[in-house]
Amino acid sequence: MNQSIHNSEFMNQLANVVLAFVKDKLELLMKEELTNFLTVEKPELQNTRNGYYSRTLETQFGKINDLHVPRDRQGEFRTELFEPYQRRDGWLEEAVIRMYKGGMSTREVGDFIECILGTHYSPATVSNITNTVLQDVHAWQNQPLNKRYSVLYIDGIHFSLRRDSVATEVIYVAMAIDEEGHRQIIGFHVGGNESAHGWKMFLQELYERGAKEFLLGVFDGLIGLEEAFHSVYPKADVQRCVVHKMRNTFPKVRVKDKVEFLGNLKEVYNAPCYEEAVRQFHAVELKWSKQYPRELASWRADLPVLLTFYKYPVDIWKSIYTTNAIERTVKEIRKRLYPMNSVPNIDAAEKIAYLVVTDYNERWSKRIIRGFGMEETKKAFEKMFRERYGD
Template structure:
């Protein structure tokens, strides 16, 4: 038997591999495999191999046509086999259509999570070697419309929400070739199962009684019942809308906002004792203790002219700020302020800040709705609030 001897230079082989275009090799290999798979599928469809004479043949070969397929390794140009009657269709494109869909959803998720369209465009180009315009990436977000609309209009009559939180934040939107400020109204709740839930949102003009009224009516049209307590800041339009739309509901003024309003009325220096007295009022466990602490505070500082404005603010808003104390103690830390909703607003703001200016109101509703849906899914994965445990 003849023997062959090879002298293999490992260093030369290493250099050859390192200097080769691996991407091109991978692409060529994938193209070869996929073309072979489609060729085999056509043989099985025809029930006859090439040049085979058989009575069981279903159809005849009719050459090939080229078709591009975009994958994570880049754009591939495949030779797609066809038949005379045109009924044959390879499964490769159907199979990888799911990959394409997952790829588009990944792009969409990047946008929702606060990645700018410019960065998404660059990432896609690095992954696929294909260049997509920013407008194409932006148009992808329109696929969110039916999903967000369905979530934002889901029925609310299957659950009772005893505690509702309401707040508004402002964004910038292009409208009639101008950049205008618009309000985003958001409502969250603690439901009867002691779970946090995002009820809905609305994008409208500046915060007003009419806008809040419309928003609450929208929630009611979806089946929302009047809650026991609505927690919010002291915006006059919001407060009036709560009174008119939720008859029999108590309004709880956010204690964080209220204390901040009082502290803003205090002189800058020498107020340590005053601040301790104010904090003592809102650290009370029962409403009777809070009222007693307030009277003690007034007796101690009422003659100080520097505290006149702060005392007036305290007396004016005190009762509205301690209504949470009339509810079970186990709920107090959750319903005394809008902190939970403020944190949600910050999450929305973090992702909205990347966009800076929305092209229109619908795009603002779409993206913020998608962010809220994402936050809602995250909340759903968390355990029930540790209330009464």
């Protein structure tokens, strides 16, 4: 017990020493600023010092209650360390946004700040701080895109959104791979029920922002989505996600047949070439058509768009026959939305999506997806772009 008390006293003393040190250094910097202002920046004013005024400032080291801010006689000087009416040094806003991004609710963030600083922050106050992100969201959603990308992945995130009542809506998400092989989320749109028309409007926004040319679109089998995609990008190929197709088939197969039947289907898209993949599928039909005629009829109808990837360089096949490349981001956004029984409004959903998306884009900025950076792949893409879109 005594040891605990001594440790607590020591930590309090250390915190006070650090805070005093920060106060002294801030005051010293402001004095130097004023000297520079009077002698270098504005010597023509024939201005002089005029004492100081006291104010408070919350810093990451604690609250300074009696910070001396120097002033000049003509009232022209403004320190660059903080704004005149700023009561925090900026760290708290950044911390709030990071906590919100990390999955804490506005109430949890407020309670945490009160515990640390002793200052009450209501959920509304925390929400107002995070609202500064909305300006960045709108700027990001309107920034110009590259003209040309090799691959476009699209996927939707369903979540509960509160308007006048709670209902399931969607976040449309698009990820593209540029000509150098870097991936990035290039757009998202929050709201509405997922539909082919909704995707068409979203894709049209990408087109209007400058993304005019794609070689391949990779997505799942939503009815009408392929037609919506081709209405905006008629020269691009479509690759239906084989993983989604397998997932949709899985519950329709009897337990005793699942391993063998699905294993046979995997041999189709793991074949070394398109012709062999078609032969493998015919073998699956011969073996299983009596037991699962509807399932195989569905595969037969979709086979052309399930095997599109064979038209592309072999080194990127595994990256383009599934939407796995975008699903990590989708999973992270969904994970962030999940703790909320319902998202209170579209702004909240946009803030969450934006913070996750920009984090991933930053992580990916220097990484090249395997196979996309190879010279053979780049040359193949150049040829495809030239044949479809010209020079």
